[in-house]
Amino acid sequence: MTGPAVTAPAAPQRVLLTSAQPTSTTALLTExxxxxxxxxxxxxxPATVGHLAGRPVHWYxxxxxxxxxxxxxGLALLEPDDxxxxxxxxxxxxxxxxxxxLADARTLRHPAFVKPPADKSIPPAVYPDGSRLPRTGDRIGPDTPVLVSEPVTFAAEYRLFVLDGEVRTGSRYARFGRLDPAPLTADATAFARRLLDALGDTLPGAVALDVGPIAHPYDPVEHWAVVEANLPWFAHCYAADPERVLDVVLRAAGPAADLAEADRRFVRRPPAGRRQSRRARPASTRPTRPPDTRRTPPVPRADAGRYGGR
Incomplete structure (x- = not known):
């Protein structure tokens, strides 16, 4: 004689927790x-956090x-290396x-695009020289990490949401620095796949990748390049498929217990423990002459580095 069947307890319902600041992407992902x-x-x-403690939570x-x-x-938030x-x-x-x-970037004597690698502690922009960089702020100091790059103009910019090395969805979000969402193109996907095939293991398993063709006044050939790698859990989806965007967001910001072994090294740490794969090169060791104007486009891209703000 057999006893009554034992029913396994139901798994706790997963929760998508979003910030209080409403955006179109927040609404789409919530729905x-x-x-x-x-x-x-x-x-x-704080009451929201207390109410959700112990439940499997994802963040946007x-x-x-x-x-x-x-x-x-108990969240594990994935991000690329600085x-x-x-x-x-x-x-x-x-x-x-x-x-x-930031201290070394202030020694620059020529125009450069400067942005933090993973937040908005200073405004991402083309600065005429290092003296124009912010010197005060709640979240900045001499050791604040920044990316310093040669100014370029992207003719178009595309955001692709990547999961386990595969492009799941994406869209165009800008043309010549102005917001202009449109469907993803085959060229954007092909460039992203070439990058992922070569260097996909240098990125988290879930990431938002921004790419686009650089406009050059002296070279008619279209050269594709990486704009940056973004945090999916703080990236606007623009015209991408929200169903597939959500797949990437859930993986990029979810319970630490669900973390894949390969993603452990990409878990976000406090600023004092931020990761970089090798020592940053001081800006003061770089040549201080102005960039070659034959290589610098006439309209520098001044708004790179946007995350989920629009």
């Missing part, structure tokens, strides 16, 4: 998550809020890029 059967919640204060929102909730909610862009071969960047500190 998509609800259709899949996930619970959704908005981070409107900014890095400042993420830093406050990651430990109490110096990933600077380490890429020239064939994938088509410009000079170096990781240095």
């Amino acid at each position: 998509t998550a609800a259709r899949r059967g996930l619970a959704t919640a908005v981070l409107d204060g 929102g900014g890095p400042l809020a993420a830093a406050r909730i990651a430990a109490p909610l 110096d990933w862009l600077a380490r890429l071969p020239h064939e994938f960047t088509r410009r000079r890029i170096e990781l240095t500190t």
Whole structure:
């Protein structure tokens, strides 16, 4: 005689937690998550964190809020290495890029595009020289890491959402620095696949990759390049498929217990413990002469490095 069947306890319902700042991407991902059967919640204060403690939570929102909730909610937030862009071969960047500190970047004597590698602690922009860089702020100091690059103009920019080395979805988001969403093109996908085939193991398993063709006044040939690698959990989806964007977001910002072994080295750490694969080269060791004007496009790209702001 057999006893009554034992029913395994149901797995806790997963939750997509979003920041209190509404965006079109937040709305799209929340609707998509609800259709899949996930619970959704908005981070409107410490009580929200207490209510969700112990449940499997995924995050979509900014890095400042993420830093406050990651430990109490057991979140593993994936991000590329700070110096990933600077380490890429020239064939994938088509410009000079170096990781240095804000103190060293202030010694620059020529125009350069300067941005933080993973947040908005200083405004990403083309600065006429290092003296124009911010000197005060709540989250900046002499050792703040920054990427310094040769100014270029991207004729178009595309964001591709990548999961385990495969492009899942994407879209154009800008033309010549102006917001202009449109469908993803075959050329953008082909360039991203070439990069991922060569260097996919240098990125987290879930990442948002921005690429585009550089406009050059003296070279009619279209040269594709990487704009940057972004945090999927703080990246606008523009015209990409929100169903597939959500797949990438859930993997990029979810329970630490779900973390793949290969992704452990990409888990976001506090600023004091940030990762770079090799020592940053001080900006003061670089030549201080102005860039060759024959190589610098007439309209420098001044708005690179956007994350989820629009």
